[in-house]
Amino acid sequence: MASTTAEEQPFTLAVPDADLELLRTKLASVRFPDELEGAAWDYGAPLADIQRLVTHWKNSFDWRKAEAAINTLPMFTHDIEVDGFGTLNIHYVHQKSAVKNAVPLLFVHGWPGHFLEVRKLLPLLTAGPADQPSFHVVALSLPGFGFSEAPKKPGFKGRHYAEVFNKLMLSLGYEEYVYQGGDWGCALGAHAVTHYAHTHIKAWHTNTPFYRRPKFLSNPLLFLGLLTLPFNEPALAGLQRSQEFMKKGMGYYMEQATQPQTLGYSLADSPVGLLAWIYEKLVSWSDDYPWTDDEVIEWISIYWFSRAGPAAAGRIYYEITNRNTNDLFEGTKRTTVPFGVAYFPGEIAQTPKSWSKMLGKVVFESTHDKGGHFSAFEQPEKLASDLHKMFGKGGPAHGVVPGRNGYD
Amino acid sequence: MGSWAKPFTVQVSDADLELLHKKLELATFPDELEGAGWDYGAPLADVKRITEYWRDKFDWRKTEETINQLPQFTTEIEVEGHGSLNIHFVHQKSAAENAIPLLFVHGWPGSFLEVRKLLPILTAASPDQPSFHVVAPSLPGFGFSEAPTKPGFGGYQHAEVLNKLMLSLGYNEYVYQAGDLGHVLGVYVANAYGHKHLKAWHTNMPTYRAPTFWSNPLLILEIFTNKAVSQTLEQASRTWKKGGGYYMVQTTVPQTLAYSFADSPDGLLAWIYEKLARIVDDYHWTEDEVLEWISIYWFSRAGPGANVRIYYELTGGNKHDMFEGTKWTSVPLGTSYFPKEPIRFPKSWACLIGKVVFQAEHDKGGHFAAHEQPEKLAGDLRMMFGKGGPAYGIVPGKDGYA
Numbered sequence: 060m061a062s063t064t065a066e067e068q069p070f071t072l073a074v075p076d077a078d079l080e081l082l083r084t085k086l087a088s089v090r091f092p093d094e095l096e097g098a099a100w101d102y103g104a105p106l107a108d109i110q111r112l113v114t115h116w117k118n119s120f121d122w123r124k125a126e127a128a129i130n131t132l133p134m135f136t137h138d139i140e141v142d143g144f145g146t147l148n149i150h151y152v153h154q155k156s157a158v159k160n161a162v163p164l165l166f167v168h169g170w171p172g173h174f175l176e177v178r179k180l181l182p183l184l185t186a187g188p189a190d191q192p193s194f195h196v197v198a199l200s201l202p203g204f205g206f207s208e209a210p211k212k213p214g215f216k217g218r219h220y221a222e223v224f225n226k227l228m229l230s231l232g233y234e235e236y237v238y239q240g241g242d243w244g245c246a247l248g249a250h251a252v253t254h255y256a257h258t259h260i261k262a263w264h265t266n267t268p269f270y271r272r273p274k275f276l277s278n279p280l281l282f283l284g285l286l287t288l289p290f291n292e293p294a295l296a297g298l299q300r301s302q303e304f305m306k307k308g309m310g311y312y313m314e315q316a317t318q319p320q321t322l323g324y325s326l327a328d329s330p331v332g333l334l335a336w337i338y339e340k341l342v343s344w345s346d347d348y349p350w351t352d353d354e355v356i357e358w359i360s361i362y363w364f365s366r367a368g369p370a371a372a373g374r375i376y377y378e379i380t381n382r383n384t385n386d387l388f389e390g391t392k393r394t395t396v397p398f399g400v401a402y403f404p405g406e407i408a409q410t411p412k413s414w415s416k417m418l419g420k421v422v423f424e425s426t427h428d429k430g431g432h433f434s435a436f437e438q439p440e441k442l443a444s445d446l447h448k449m450f451g452k453g454g455p456a457h458g459v460v461p462g463r464n465g466y467d
Numbered sequence: 468m469g470s471w472a473k474p475f476t477v478q479v480s481d482a483d484l485e486l487l488h489k490k491l492e493l494a495t496f497p498d499e500l501e502g503a504g505w506d507y508g509a510p511l512a513d514v515k516r517i518t519e520y521w522r523d524k525f526d527w528r529k530t531e532e533t534i535n536q537l538p539q540f541t542t543e544i545e546v547e548g549h550g551s552l553n554i555h556f557v558h559q560k561s562a563a564e565n566a567i568p569l570l571f572v573h574g575w576p577g578s579f580l581e582v583r584k585l586l587p588i589l590t591a592a593s594p595d596q597p598s599f600h601v602v603a604p605s606l607p608g609f610g611f612s613e614a615p616t617k618p619g620f621g622g623y624q625h626a627e628v629l630n631k632l633m634l635s636l637g638y639n640e641y642v643y644q645a646g647d648l649g650h651v652l653g654v655y656v657a658n659a660y661g662h663k664h665l666k667a668w669h670t671n672m673p674t675y676r677a678p679t680f681w682s683n684p685l686l687i688l689e690i691f692t693n694k695a696v697s698q699t700l701e702q703a704s705r706t707w708k709k710g711g712g713y714y715m716v717q718t719t720v721p722q723t724l725a726y727s728f729a730d731s732p733d734g735l736l737a738w739i740y741e742k743l744a745r746i747v748d749d750y751h752w753t754e755d756e757v758l759e760w761i762s763i764y765w766f767s768r769a770g771p772g773a774n775v776r777i778y779y780e781l782t783g784g785n786k787h788d789m790f791e792g793t794k795w796t797s798v799p800l801g802t803s804y805f806p807k808e809p810i811r812f813p814k815s816w817a818c819l820i821g822k823v824v825f826q827a828e829h830d831k832g833g834h835f836a837a838h839e840q841p842e843k844l845a846g847d848l849r850m851m852f853g854k855g856g857p858a859y860g861i862v863p864g865k866d867g868y869a
Contacts, residue, residue: 088490090770091726097617097618213503306786310718317508321508321741383709
């Protein structure tokens with residue numbers, strides 16, 4: 060199979076003036092709801108926060124400046140044929156390292172994330188210290204997110220995402236590569252290795268390890284481990300936090316997994332509706348990250364100006380869960396490629412650490428004292444350091460990609 | 468006892484109408500997957516069509532006039548710990564002096580307008596049928612009633628409003644009809660004011676917390692022995708999995724949702740229309756009907772974001788079910804089963820709610836029974852409260868006959 064690096068199609072983000080004007084007009088006509096006294100965060104995103112952010116969006120945020128900064132990233136698009144779905148034009152960042160034998164790494168975002176989550180990692184991974192391994196980093200916009208096209212038909216499953224990932228990497232001449240992802244990046248990682256472990260994906264890492272509860276027949280030891288859970292305080296605390304999350308934090312999941320179109324009308328029509336829907340997660344899922352108003356609005360803008368529109372992204376929940384009739388890992392199997400996990404304290408779904416073994420062959424583990432769900436954005440040094448340790452000399456996944464061990 | 472009720476007319480300001488139209492002009496629609504149908508939620512063609520009708524053809528002022536033909540009032544109701552709320556309600560008396568006072572309570576995404584088609588039937592005075600004086604409020608935070616301003620306005624607070632409303636109109640003893648959240652609140656009213664003020668009640672959505680093996684072993688065993696029961700439960704589970712998204716969002720983050728509702732007319736439309744279209748039985752909504760319904764939300768006194776907070780307050784933010792703090796009461800209860808009501812309980816479980824004295828089953832009708840099948844629902848009330856019925860004469864001195 061030829062894997063010549065076909066010429067990449069550079070991509071420049073250029074939101075039309077008309078779109079900016081429409082946004083401005085909508086922001087000028089925002090109607091706010093009321094709020095209960097002393098509600099704080101109990102009922103959802105607080106009114107004071109949202110009002111402040113809207114004012115900032117209207118009066119201070121400079122999209123063209125943000126756009127120009129985004130355009131300093133090396134971005135491209137590529138047409139990818141997906142079995143049964145025709146061609147999808149996929150947007151991605153591709154930053155090569157000066158180190159020729161750098162390890163090709165695919166970075167996959169989740170929801171409500173996007174490709175820019177890789178931004179702070181880029182210098183750390185592609186141009187780190189000489190004694191650390193370097194990476195060629197590819198970070199795509201998932202189909203339906205950011206500046207990638209969305210599938211036009213129902214039924215875009217895990218294996219289709221995996222197909223997009225793999226074909227993208229192959230098109231760049233990366234026959235063999237490693238994978239890093241959180242949130243959907245983790246679930247889709249499980250799908251990707253199911254199809255391409257060993258042949259193409261040589262190792263993978265996640266910063267949001269979560270999985271389904273072990274069943275006795277498939278994992279008797281882990282299942283029995285559940286019985287000792289009451290005596291394992293940290294695991295129990297984590298599981299309790301997960302159960303809390305299941306009760307109080309899963310509204311977005313259920314709605315997106317069952318009625319993404321219904322939700323989509325609000326997200327497409329109301330910038331403040333979209334802002335609130337996403338901002339609520341940015342704050343509640345991160346670990347005390349000091350979001351600036353510019354950061355938040357830039358983040359929301361990726362959704363507002365996304366190629367497929369803000370309603371398309373939520374459909375991934377519907378498709379992968381088959382309209383909420385199965386979990387995110389349906390159709391995946393455990394593979395034996397080296398697997399690394401990072402545990403961050405602010406992570407929302409905290410399954411016992413022993414369950415990571417069900418997800419993959421754990422060769423590397425790290426536990427941090429700070430950072431939440433968006434760790435690439437919140438704690439890039441910690442995450443980069445994990446990847447350095449996992450793939451560096453003496454690390455458990457060193458040299459997994461033949462001929463590209465990260466050092467010249 | 469006099470009533471301090473003031474007459475009320477709906478009068479949306481020109482400024483509000485203008486803002487709505489401005490937003491409708493700016494409406495931006497999402498795309499849709501090919502062949503999606505209803506699978507992913509409200510279809511694009513429907514929402515676009517209704518939004519465009521709203522923008523170009525729907526005549527709110529004409530609708531407002533029609534609504535104002537209903538006898539509407541407002542009154543101040545004190546709620547312990549929450550100050551005073553100005554409550555809006557319809558109050559239609561029957562010509563029959565001894566008509567039975569009946570409180571009709573809407574749910575979500577309903578409104579006081581759901582009583583409309585029932586009014587002429589229930590208030591008609593006749594020697595052959597019982598008639599009713601009907602009171603139909605906007606729940607706090609819905610329609611034209613004020614919303615609570617502090618957290619903690621739960622089931623018993625709502626019950627306090629409802630009971631005090633009836634008392635303020637001189638109805639010391641009354642009966643009650645509802646479905647959806649109105650049914651849930653009926654349980655609270657029965658618990659707090661049963662027998663003393665609430666003499667009997669009727670529901671078209673008879674549900675409660677599920678039985679446990681310890682509390683009702685026979686009902687649990689029935690799940691394994693009675694196919695009808697297990698099928699009902701399986702269907703309920705499927706309905707929940709597919710259709711419970713709104714509930715999960717509204718019980719946990721109603722404020723987050725509120726921003727969309729307040730700012731996007733077609734966003735609000737889609738969220739509510741998805742329910743209106745799906746949970747009825749062969750009922751063909753006209754654009755005008757849908758838009759009148761949505762308008763009550765869009766132009767509501769407290770804004771469209773306030774109403775969904777009831778889900779949070781009743782469940783403690785999804786910590787528990789909606790019936791927390793209530794139990795079975797012996798207040799006579801009537802139940803009606805409509806085939807397309809999605810929120811179903813096995814019939815044998817109705818006895819968990821209260822003392823069932825009346826049961827009816829219909830071959831047509833869905834969730835919005837009062838709106839879809841007013842004759843059937845009114846017929847049930849006439850049977851339950853009429854001469855020879857199980858709740859005849861339940862309100863002393865007001866048997867409903869002219």
